[in-house]
Amino acid sequence: MLPYREWSTDTKFFYWGFVVLIGLLIVGAVNAAMGAEPALHPTFQAMIDATNAERRARGYAPLVADPQLQAMAEKWGKHMATTWRFEHSNYPVAENIAAGQRTVPEAMASWMKSSGHRANILGGYSRIGCAAYKMGGKCYWVQCFK
Numbered sequence: 001m002l003p004y005r006e007w008s009t010d011t012k013f014f015y016w017g018f019v020v021l022i023g024l025l026i027v028g029a030v031n032a033a034m035g036a037e038p039a040l041h042p043t044f045q046a047m048i049d050a051t052n053a054e055r056r057a058r059g060y061a062p063l064v065a066d067p068q069l070q071a072m073a074e075k076w077g078k079h080m081a082t083t084w085r086f087e088h089s090n091y092p093v094a095e096n097i098a099a100g101q102r103t104v105p106e107a108m109a110s111w112m113k114s115s116g117h118r119a120n121i122l123g124g125y126s127r128i129g130c131a132a133y134k135m136g137g138k139c140y141w142v143q144c145f146k
Helices: 009-033 042-057 067-083 104-112 115-122
Strands: 094-099 127-135 138-145
Touching (some): 042 067, 042 138, 067 094, 067 138, 094 104, 104 115, 104 138
Antiparallel strands (some): 127 138
8 A cells, every 4th residue: 555645735736737728728629629710819809899790780790700801910910010011912812901090890990991991801702801909009900811
């Protein structure tokens, strides 16, 4: 028979932390194996929801989040934020960009006031990717449509 050994608080913390970590890794592996898409950042999802609210209010079908468009939007938003350059990408998609707005409602309001941006939001697209990056107190917003 093994001698009884009392676990210290540190050992218990390490053990349960390890158990939780292994559990999270297993859940992540199962989701990946089943093809589950990772959840979008809440700001990105809020932008998709706001875009679809504008479309629904006018009788248009909602847009579906697209992983490729999402990757494009995130890459371009990060580029604009890290280079401090406000410019359109050369991606083969319809694109809305904005800078300086602090929230999703502010970005959406400025796009809806612009005929070109509004045309993209309400256009005949079925898929969307969105991103927002903040650098130096300024937020850069991107929407990609296809």
